[in-house]
Amino acid sequence: xxxxxxxxxxxxxxxxxxxxxxxxxxxxxxxxxxxxxxxxxxxxxxxxxxxxxxxxxxxxxxxxxxxxxxxxxxxxxxxxxxxxxxxxxxxxxxxxxxxxxxxxxxxxxxxxxxxxxxxxxxxxxxxxxxxxxxxxxxxxxxxxxxxxxxxxxxxxxxxxxxxxxxxxxxxxxxxx
Numbered sequence: 810x811x812x813x814x815x816x817x818x819x820x821x822x823x824x825x826x827x828x829x830x831x832x833x834x835x836x837x838x839x840x841x842x843x844x845x846x847x848x849x850x851x852x853x854x855x856x857x858x859x860x861x862x863x864x865x866x867x868x869x870x871x872x873x874x875x876x877x878x879x880x881x882x883x884x885x886x887x888x889x890x891x892x893x894x895x896x897x898x899x900x901x902x903x904x905x906x907x908x909x910x911x912x913x914x915x916x917x918x919x920x921x922x923x924x925x926x927x928x929x930x931x932x933x934x935x936x937x938x939x940x941x942x943x944x945x946x947x948x949x950x951x952x953x954x955x956x957x958x959x960x961x962x963x964x965x966x967x968x969x970x971x972x973x974x975x976x977x978x979x980x981x982x983x984x985x
Contacts, residue, residue, distance in 0.1 A: 829875070832864055836865050866947070870952070916949060
């Protein structure tokens with residue numbers, strides 16, 4: 810049952826990451842529009858810069874858990890290359906502990922930031938006064954998802970330590 814829950818969390822973050830990846834295309838379209846408007850027609854926009862900041866900021870906040878599911882975050886593999894899977898699980902536990910603390914604080918603060926922005930109708934200082942709640946909501950959701958994925962990784966590492974035979978690839982490595 811626990812493996813099913815862990816797989817469900819992986820699937821959730823994988824799906825969110827794939828959906829969020831389309832934000833990049835909107836950002837590219839806005840930037841291309843701005844470049845053409847500015848240099849081809851000498852008519853720069855007053856809105857493109859603010860919207861691309863929010864699009865790309867939201868993208869980076871929301872894509873972290875997907876990157877963690879795919880094991881694509883930067884890692885210092887010098888400690889992992891010669892270690893078997895049980896040692897790797899211990900090192901992962903240490904890393905995930907830091908991630909969970911960081912993610913929990915960021916999630917709590919992100920929620921407070923979002924609520925304040927929503928409650929007070931916070932806007933940025935640009936001419937158009939872009940609302941600040943959407944990127945702050947993205948910060949909250951993104952940090953919540955990466956924290957959840959960190960908990961997922963922690964549980965998988967604990968399962969690896971307790972029962973390496975349930976992980977076929979790891980068990981095969983230990984036998985080698």
